[in-house]
Protein backbone atom coordinates (compact mmCIF):
# COMPACT_ATOMS: atom_id res chain seq x y z
CA UNK A 229 0.00 0.00 0.00
CA UNK A 230 1.37 3.44 -0.85
CA UNK A 231 1.16 6.29 1.59
CA UNK A 232 0.42 9.61 -0.02
CA UNK A 233 2.18 12.61 1.52
CA UNK A 234 4.31 12.34 4.68
CA UNK A 235 5.86 8.88 5.11
CA UNK A 236 5.76 6.81 8.33
CA UNK A 237 9.45 7.44 9.10
CA UNK A 238 9.36 11.23 8.65
CA UNK A 239 10.12 13.46 11.63
CA UNK A 240 9.51 17.15 12.21
CA UNK A 241 11.69 19.97 13.52
CA UNK A 242 8.68 20.70 15.80
CA UNK A 243 9.94 18.43 18.59
CA UNK A 244 6.58 17.80 20.28
CA UNK A 245 5.32 16.34 16.99
CA UNK A 246 7.78 13.45 17.34
CA UNK A 247 6.53 12.11 20.67
CA UNK A 248 4.91 8.69 20.49
CA UNK A 249 1.62 9.76 22.04
CA UNK A 250 0.91 13.12 20.41
CA UNK A 251 -2.22 13.04 18.26
CA UNK A 252 -0.62 15.42 15.80
CA UNK A 253 2.62 14.05 14.31
CA UNK A 254 3.79 15.03 10.82
CA UNK A 255 1.88 11.97 9.49
CA UNK A 256 -1.46 13.56 10.47
CA UNK A 257 -1.66 17.31 9.62
CA UNK A 258 -5.37 17.84 10.35
CA UNK A 259 -7.03 21.08 9.27
CA UNK A 260 -8.93 23.39 11.59
CA UNK A 261 -10.13 26.97 11.93
CA UNK A 262 -8.59 28.91 14.82
CA UNK A 263 -8.03 32.32 16.34
CA UNK A 264 -4.43 32.74 17.56
CA UNK A 265 -5.89 34.32 20.66
CA UNK A 266 -9.50 34.68 21.77
CA UNK A 267 -11.18 37.44 19.77
CA UNK A 268 -8.62 37.47 16.93
CA UNK A 269 -9.92 36.80 13.43
CA UNK A 270 -10.34 33.13 12.47
CA UNK A 271 -8.00 31.55 9.93
CA UNK A 272 -6.97 28.07 8.86
CA UNK A 273 -4.24 26.04 10.50
CA UNK A 274 -2.95 22.52 10.90
CA UNK A 275 -2.18 20.93 14.24
CA UNK A 276 1.46 19.86 14.66
CA UNK A 277 2.56 18.53 18.05
CA UNK A 278 1.68 21.12 20.69
CA UNK A 279 1.30 23.90 18.11
CA UNK A 280 -1.00 25.17 15.43
CA UNK A 281 0.65 26.15 12.15
CA UNK A 282 -1.02 29.24 10.70
CA UNK A 283 -1.52 28.50 6.99
CA UNK A 284 -2.75 32.01 6.25
CA UNK A 285 0.70 33.33 7.24
CA UNK A 286 2.44 30.77 5.03
CA UNK A 287 0.12 31.72 2.20
CA UNK A 288 0.83 35.44 2.68
CA UNK A 289 4.58 34.69 2.61
CA UNK A 290 4.24 32.73 -0.64
CA UNK A 291 5.46 29.51 0.99
CA UNK A 292 2.13 27.76 0.42
CA UNK A 293 0.01 28.57 -2.59
CA UNK A 294 -3.06 26.73 -3.93
CA UNK A 295 -3.61 28.93 -6.99
CA UNK A 296 -5.86 31.29 -5.01
CA UNK A 297 -6.16 32.56 -1.47
CA UNK A 298 -7.96 29.97 0.63
CA UNK A 299 -6.42 29.95 4.10
CA UNK A 300 -7.23 33.44 5.38
CA UNK A 301 -10.78 32.30 5.84
CA UNK A 302 -13.20 31.35 8.62
CA UNK A 303 -14.20 27.98 7.12
CA UNK A 304 -12.44 25.19 5.24
CA UNK A 305 -15.03 25.24 2.43
CA UNK A 306 -13.06 27.33 -0.11
CA UNK A 307 -10.02 25.07 0.33
CA UNK A 308 -12.10 21.88 0.15
CA UNK A 309 -13.80 23.18 -3.03
CA UNK A 310 -10.41 23.19 -4.83
CA UNK A 311 -10.62 19.39 -5.01
CA UNK A 312 -8.60 16.33 -4.24
CA UNK A 313 -5.48 17.13 -6.29
CA UNK A 314 -5.15 20.46 -4.44
CA UNK A 315 -5.64 18.77 -1.02
CA UNK A 316 -2.84 16.36 -1.86
CA UNK A 317 -0.48 19.08 -3.10
CA UNK A 318 -1.11 21.20 -0.01
CA UNK A 319 -0.60 18.25 2.33
CA UNK A 320 2.65 17.34 0.58
CA UNK A 321 3.89 20.93 0.77
CA UNK A 322 2.96 21.43 4.45
CA UNK A 323 4.64 18.14 5.39
CA UNK A 324 7.76 19.20 3.51
CA UNK A 325 7.88 22.57 5.32
CA UNK A 326 7.59 20.81 8.69
CA UNK A 327 10.07 18.03 7.98
CA UNK A 328 13.25 18.08 10.11
CA UNK A 329 15.51 18.34 7.06
CA UNK A 330 13.76 21.39 5.55
CA UNK A 331 15.23 24.78 6.55
CA UNK A 332 12.75 27.21 4.91
CA UNK A 333 10.61 27.63 8.00
CA UNK A 334 12.78 25.86 10.56
CA UNK A 335 15.57 28.44 10.24
CA UNK A 336 13.44 31.55 9.77
CA UNK A 337 13.00 32.59 13.40
CA UNK A 338 10.78 35.61 12.71
CA UNK A 339 8.39 33.73 10.45
CA UNK A 340 8.30 30.72 12.76
CA UNK A 341 7.28 32.98 15.64
CA UNK A 342 4.36 34.29 13.60
CA UNK A 343 3.30 30.94 12.15
CA UNK A 344 3.51 28.58 15.10
CA UNK A 345 1.00 29.29 17.84
CA UNK A 346 0.97 27.21 21.06
CA UNK A 347 -2.24 25.18 21.01
CA UNK A 348 -2.95 26.14 24.64
CA UNK A 349 -3.47 29.73 23.44
CA UNK A 350 -5.77 29.26 20.48
CA UNK A 351 -9.53 29.35 20.25
CA UNK A 352 -10.96 26.73 17.90
CA UNK A 353 -14.03 27.28 15.70
CA UNK A 354 -16.40 25.06 13.74
CA UNK A 355 -14.07 24.00 10.90
CA UNK A 356 -16.61 23.73 8.11
CA UNK A 357 -19.74 25.51 7.03
CA UNK A 358 -22.08 22.50 6.96
CA UNK A 359 -24.90 22.67 4.41
CA UNK A 360 -26.41 19.33 5.42
CA UNK A 361 -26.00 16.73 8.13
CA UNK A 362 -27.06 13.10 7.83
CA UNK A 363 -26.62 10.53 10.56
CA UNK A 364 -26.28 6.85 9.65
CA UNK A 365 -27.02 3.88 11.88
CA UNK A 366 -24.30 1.51 10.71
CA UNK A 367 -23.27 -0.45 13.81
CA UNK A 368 -25.03 -3.78 13.91
CA UNK A 369 -24.33 -4.13 17.62
CA UNK A 370 -25.82 -0.70 18.36
CA UNK A 371 -28.89 -1.27 16.17
CA UNK A 372 -29.46 -4.63 17.84
CA UNK A 373 -29.07 -3.24 21.36
CA UNK A 374 -31.42 -0.30 20.72
CA UNK A 375 -33.91 -2.60 18.97
CA UNK A 376 -34.03 -4.72 22.11
CA UNK A 377 -34.50 -1.75 24.41
CA UNK A 378 -36.98 0.26 22.32
CA UNK A 379 -38.86 -2.50 20.50
CA UNK A 380 -38.81 -6.29 20.48
CA UNK A 381 -35.97 -8.22 22.16
CA UNK A 382 -36.78 -11.20 19.93
CA UNK A 383 -36.69 -9.25 16.66
CA UNK A 384 -34.20 -6.56 17.54
CA UNK A 385 -32.77 -5.91 14.08
CA UNK A 386 -35.45 -4.73 11.64
CA UNK A 387 -35.47 -6.57 8.26
CA UNK A 388 -34.30 -3.57 6.22
CA UNK A 389 -31.20 -3.06 8.37
CA UNK A 390 -29.06 -5.74 6.68
CA UNK A 391 -30.09 -4.55 3.21
CA UNK A 392 -29.05 -0.89 3.31
CA UNK A 393 -27.29 1.74 5.45
CA UNK A 394 -30.25 3.22 7.34
CA UNK A 395 -30.02 6.92 8.23
CA UNK A 396 -32.01 9.96 9.28
CA UNK A 397 -31.66 13.54 8.06
CA UNK A 398 -30.03 15.44 10.92
CA UNK A 399 -29.97 19.13 11.69
CA UNK A 400 -26.95 21.06 10.36
CA UNK A 401 -27.75 24.31 12.14
CA UNK A 402 -27.03 22.88 15.59
CA UNK A 403 -23.70 21.23 14.85
CA UNK A 404 -21.21 22.85 17.25
CA UNK A 405 -17.47 22.65 17.80
CA UNK A 406 -15.93 20.86 20.77
CA UNK A 407 -15.98 23.02 23.91
CA UNK A 408 -19.40 24.55 23.19
CA UNK A 409 -21.74 24.04 26.20
CA UNK A 410 -24.80 21.91 25.49
CA UNK A 411 -28.12 22.99 26.95
CA UNK A 412 -30.36 20.17 28.10
CA UNK A 413 -33.43 20.19 25.84
CA UNK A 414 -37.02 20.66 26.90
CA UNK A 415 -39.65 18.64 25.17
CA UNK A 416 -42.50 16.19 25.30
CA UNK A 417 -42.14 12.86 27.02
CA UNK A 418 -44.54 10.15 27.97
CA UNK A 419 -44.19 8.85 31.50
CA UNK A 420 -45.13 5.19 31.93
CA UNK A 421 -48.01 5.78 34.35
CA UNK A 422 -49.71 8.60 32.40
CA UNK A 423 -52.19 8.82 29.54
CA UNK A 424 -50.85 12.03 28.02
CA UNK A 425 -47.32 13.37 27.61
CA UNK A 426 -45.76 15.92 29.94
CA UNK A 427 -43.59 18.85 28.83
CA UNK A 428 -40.34 19.54 30.62
CA UNK A 429 -36.59 19.07 30.80
CA UNK A 430 -35.23 15.85 29.32
CA UNK A 431 -34.53 13.29 32.05
CA UNK A 432 -32.63 10.83 29.90
CA UNK A 433 -29.86 12.82 28.24
CA UNK A 434 -27.36 10.62 26.43
CA UNK A 435 -24.23 10.72 24.28
CA UNK A 436 -23.59 8.80 21.09
CA UNK A 437 -19.97 8.01 20.27
CA UNK A 438 -19.64 8.46 16.52
CA UNK A 439 -17.31 9.63 13.81
CA UNK A 440 -18.27 11.88 10.94
CA UNK A 441 -16.89 12.46 7.48
CA UNK A 442 -16.86 15.71 5.54
CA UNK A 443 -17.94 15.60 1.91
CA UNK A 444 -15.33 17.12 -0.40
CA UNK A 445 -17.17 17.70 -3.67
CA UNK A 446 -20.56 18.73 -4.94
CA UNK A 447 -22.67 16.45 -7.14
CA UNK A 448 -25.47 17.47 -9.53
CA UNK A 449 -29.03 16.63 -8.53
CA UNK A 450 -30.05 13.33 -10.10
CA UNK A 451 -26.55 11.83 -10.29
CA UNK A 452 -25.70 8.99 -7.89
CA UNK A 453 -22.16 8.42 -6.62
CA UNK A 454 -21.10 4.84 -7.49
CA UNK A 455 -19.82 2.81 -4.57
CA UNK A 456 -16.38 2.30 -6.13
CA UNK A 457 -15.86 6.05 -6.56
CA UNK A 458 -17.41 7.16 -3.28
CA UNK A 459 -14.26 7.55 -1.23
CA UNK A 460 -12.94 10.13 -3.67
CA UNK A 461 -15.69 12.40 -2.36
CA UNK A 462 -14.42 12.32 1.23
CA UNK A 463 -12.28 15.20 2.47
CA UNK A 464 -11.65 14.05 6.03
CA UNK A 465 -12.97 12.81 9.33
CA UNK A 466 -13.91 14.11 12.77
CA UNK A 467 -15.18 12.75 16.09
CA UNK A 468 -18.89 13.32 16.57
CA UNK A 469 -21.22 13.19 19.58
CA UNK A 470 -24.87 12.93 18.54
CA UNK A 471 -26.39 14.08 21.85
CA UNK A 472 -29.71 12.29 22.28
CA UNK A 473 -32.71 12.86 24.56
CA UNK A 474 -33.90 9.28 25.02
CA UNK A 475 -37.25 10.12 26.66
CA UNK A 476 -38.18 12.61 23.92
CA UNK A 477 -37.00 10.08 21.34
CA UNK A 478 -39.04 7.14 22.66
CA UNK A 479 -42.23 9.22 22.45
CA UNK A 480 -41.72 10.97 19.11
CA UNK A 481 -39.86 8.54 16.87
CA UNK A 482 -42.75 6.44 15.49
CA UNK A 483 -43.29 6.68 12.55
CA UNK A 484 -40.89 9.31 11.17
CA UNK A 485 -37.80 8.85 13.33
CA UNK A 486 -35.96 11.10 15.78
CA UNK A 487 -36.73 14.82 15.65
CA UNK A 488 -36.41 17.04 18.75
CA UNK A 489 -34.49 14.25 20.49
CA UNK A 490 -31.48 14.86 18.26
CA UNK A 491 -31.80 18.40 16.92
CA UNK A 492 -30.59 20.44 19.90
CA UNK A 493 -26.82 19.82 19.52
CA UNK A 494 -24.28 17.65 17.73
CA UNK A 495 -20.68 18.22 18.77
CA UNK A 496 -17.73 17.63 16.43
CA UNK A 497 -13.99 17.79 17.08
CA UNK A 498 -12.23 20.90 15.72
CA UNK A 499 -9.56 19.05 13.67
CA UNK A 500 -10.50 17.45 10.37
CA UNK A 501 -8.11 14.54 9.77
CA UNK A 502 -7.41 14.24 6.02
CA UNK A 503 -8.73 11.03 4.53
CA UNK A 504 -5.26 10.39 3.07
CA UNK A 505 -3.79 10.33 6.62
CA UNK A 506 -6.02 7.34 7.41
CA UNK A 507 -4.88 5.30 4.41
CA UNK A 508 -2.24 3.26 6.33
CA UNK A 509 -4.96 2.14 8.77
CA UNK A 510 -7.33 0.65 6.24
CA UNK A 511 -8.60 -2.82 7.22
CA UNK A 512 -11.32 -5.22 6.10
CA UNK A 513 -14.84 -4.46 7.32
CA UNK A 514 -17.06 -7.14 8.90
CA UNK A 515 -18.38 -9.62 6.34
CA UNK A 516 -21.82 -8.83 4.97
CA UNK A 517 -24.62 -11.35 4.72
CA UNK A 518 -26.88 -11.31 2.79
CA UNK A 519 -24.76 -10.02 -0.06
CA UNK A 520 -25.75 -6.39 -0.62
CA UNK A 521 -27.65 -5.36 -3.76
CA UNK A 522 -25.40 -4.51 -6.74
CA UNK A 523 -25.22 -0.74 -6.14
CA UNK A 524 -23.84 -1.40 -2.63
CA UNK A 525 -21.17 -3.88 -3.64
CA UNK A 526 -17.52 -2.95 -3.27
CA UNK A 527 -14.10 -4.55 -3.52
CA UNK A 528 -11.05 -4.01 -1.34
CA UNK A 529 -10.78 -2.94 2.27
CA UNK A 530 -13.19 -0.29 3.47
CA UNK A 531 -12.92 -0.06 7.24
CA UNK A 532 -10.34 1.88 9.28
CA UNK A 533 -8.66 0.81 12.48
CA UNK A 534 -9.47 3.80 14.70
CA UNK A 535 -9.44 3.27 18.46
CA UNK A 536 -12.18 5.32 20.13
CA UNK A 537 -13.00 6.25 23.73
CA UNK A 538 -15.75 8.10 25.59
CA UNK A 539 -15.23 9.65 29.04
CA UNK A 540 -17.55 11.34 31.55
CA UNK A 541 -16.32 14.06 33.93
CA UNK A 542 -18.99 14.35 36.63
CA UNK A 543 -20.25 17.65 38.04
CA UNK A 544 -19.17 16.37 41.48
CA UNK A 545 -15.68 17.30 40.32
CA UNK A 546 -13.82 14.04 40.59
CA UNK A 547 -11.86 12.19 37.93
CA UNK A 548 -13.20 11.19 34.55
CA UNK A 549 -14.79 7.75 34.23
CA UNK A 550 -14.17 5.72 31.08
CA UNK A 551 -17.54 4.92 29.51
CA UNK A 552 -16.51 3.03 26.41
CA UNK A 553 -13.62 1.80 24.29
CA UNK A 554 -14.55 0.83 20.78
CA UNK A 555 -13.27 0.91 17.20
CA UNK A 556 -14.45 2.41 13.92
CA UNK A 557 -13.62 -0.90 12.19
CA UNK A 558 -16.65 -2.58 13.79
CA UNK A 559 -19.07 -0.70 11.52
CA UNK A 560 -21.05 -2.99 9.23
CA UNK A 561 -21.66 -0.46 6.46
CA UNK A 562 -18.69 1.45 5.01
CA UNK A 563 -18.42 5.14 4.19
CA UNK A 564 -18.48 4.23 0.48
CA UNK A 565 -21.71 2.28 0.92
CA UNK A 566 -23.23 5.11 2.95
CA UNK A 567 -22.47 7.69 0.22
CA UNK A 568 -23.63 5.37 -2.57
CA UNK A 569 -26.89 4.71 -0.76
CA UNK A 570 -27.41 8.36 0.17
CA UNK A 571 -27.19 9.45 -3.47
CA UNK A 572 -28.76 6.46 -5.26
CA UNK A 573 -32.13 8.22 -5.33
CA UNK A 574 -30.55 11.19 -7.09
CA UNK A 575 -30.01 13.15 -3.90
CA UNK A 576 -27.08 15.54 -4.36
CA UNK A 577 -24.31 16.28 -1.87
CA UNK A 578 -22.49 19.53 -1.23
CA UNK A 579 -19.02 20.55 -0.10
CA UNK A 580 -18.96 20.48 3.70
CA UNK A 581 -21.86 18.07 4.18
CA UNK A 582 -21.41 16.11 7.40
CA UNK A 583 -22.20 12.39 7.49
CA UNK A 584 -22.30 10.69 10.90
CA UNK A 585 -21.34 7.03 11.11
CA UNK A 586 -23.96 6.17 13.68
CA UNK A 587 -23.17 5.13 17.21
CA UNK A 588 -20.17 2.81 17.25
CA UNK A 589 -20.79 -0.08 19.58
CA UNK A 590 -18.67 -3.19 19.35
CA UNK A 591 -18.96 -6.84 20.24
CA UNK A 592 -16.69 -6.68 23.32
CA UNK A 593 -17.60 -5.85 26.91
CA UNK A 594 -17.04 -2.14 27.52
CA UNK A 595 -17.50 -1.24 23.85
CA UNK A 596 -21.01 0.26 23.97
CA UNK A 597 -21.23 3.78 22.54
CA UNK A 598 -24.17 5.20 24.50
CA UNK A 599 -25.44 5.27 28.09
CA UNK A 600 -28.76 3.88 26.81
CA UNK A 601 -26.89 0.64 26.08
CA UNK A 602 -24.39 0.77 28.97
CA UNK A 603 -27.07 1.25 31.66
CA UNK A 604 -29.92 -0.60 29.90
CA UNK A 605 -32.01 2.55 29.59
CA UNK A 606 -31.03 3.73 33.07
CA UNK A 607 -32.05 0.52 34.82
CA UNK A 608 -28.48 -0.46 35.76
CA UNK A 609 -26.57 2.75 36.53
CA UNK A 610 -22.84 2.92 35.94
CA UNK A 611 -20.55 3.39 38.98
CA UNK A 612 -18.37 6.49 38.70
CA UNK A 613 -14.67 6.31 39.47
CA UNK A 614 -14.78 8.75 42.41
CA UNK A 615 -18.08 7.47 43.83
CA UNK A 616 -21.68 8.06 42.77
CA UNK A 617 -23.36 6.66 39.68
CA UNK A 618 -25.07 7.63 36.42
CA UNK A 619 -28.05 6.28 34.52
CA UNK A 620 -27.91 9.23 32.13
CA UNK A 621 -26.02 12.55 31.94
CA UNK A 622 -26.62 15.12 34.71
CA UNK A 623 -26.31 18.91 34.52
CA UNK A 624 -22.69 19.95 34.89
CA UNK A 625 -21.33 16.64 33.57
CA UNK A 626 -18.93 16.81 30.63
CA UNK A 627 -18.56 14.17 27.93
CA UNK A 628 -15.29 13.81 26.05
CA UNK A 629 -14.67 11.61 23.02
CA UNK A 630 -11.19 10.88 21.77
CA UNK A 631 -9.61 8.50 19.28
CA UNK A 632 -6.53 7.64 17.27
CA UNK A 633 -4.95 5.28 14.77
CA UNK A 634 -1.87 3.55 16.14
CA UNK A 635 1.06 3.57 13.73
CA UNK A 636 4.57 2.28 14.39
CA UNK A 637 5.93 4.81 16.86
CA UNK A 638 3.29 7.44 16.08
CA UNK A 639 -0.43 8.08 16.36
CA UNK A 640 -2.73 9.76 13.90
CA UNK A 641 -5.18 11.23 16.41
CA UNK A 642 -8.41 13.16 16.39
CA UNK A 643 -7.85 15.19 19.58
CA UNK A 644 -10.95 15.70 21.72
CA UNK A 645 -14.64 16.24 21.14
CA UNK A 646 -16.07 17.66 24.38
CA UNK A 647 -19.18 19.26 25.69
CA UNK A 648 -20.43 20.19 29.15
CA UNK A 649 -24.15 19.94 29.82
CA UNK A 650 -25.98 23.01 31.13
CA UNK A 651 -29.38 23.00 32.84
CA UNK A 652 -32.44 23.23 30.62
CA UNK A 653 -33.95 26.63 29.86
CA UNK A 654 -36.42 27.31 32.64
CA UNK A 655 -40.05 27.01 31.66
Ligand SMILES: O=C(O)/C=C/C(=O)CC(=O)CC(=O)O
Pocket residue numbers: 363364365366367370371374375378436438470472481486585586587
Ligand atom coordinates in the same frame (compact mmCIF):
# COMPACT_ATOMS: atom_id res chain seq x y z
O1 LIG B 1 -33.22 2.31 16.88
C1 LIG B 1 -33.72 3.44 17.10
O2 LIG B 1 -34.93 3.63 17.14
C2 LIG B 1 -32.86 4.60 17.32
C3 LIG B 1 -31.54 4.58 17.22
C4 LIG B 1 -30.73 5.75 17.56
O3 LIG B 1 -31.04 6.59 18.39
C5 LIG B 1 -29.42 5.85 16.93
C6 LIG B 1 -29.18 6.92 15.93
O4 LIG B 1 -29.16 8.13 16.13
C7 LIG B 1 -28.39 6.38 14.81
C8 LIG B 1 -27.05 5.95 15.35
O5 LIG B 1 -26.39 6.77 16.00
O6 LIG B 1 -26.64 4.80 15.11
Ligand SMILES: [Ca+2]
Pocket residue numbers: 363364436438470584586587
Ligand atom coordinates in the same frame (compact mmCIF):
# COMPACT_ATOMS: atom_id res chain seq x y z
CA1 LIG C 1 -26.72 9.01 16.15
Ligand SMILES: [Mg+2]
Pocket residue numbers: 398469470471490491492493494
Ligand atom coordinates in the same frame (compact mmCIF):
# COMPACT_ATOMS: atom_id res chain seq x y z
MG1 LIG D 1 -27.44 15.14 16.89
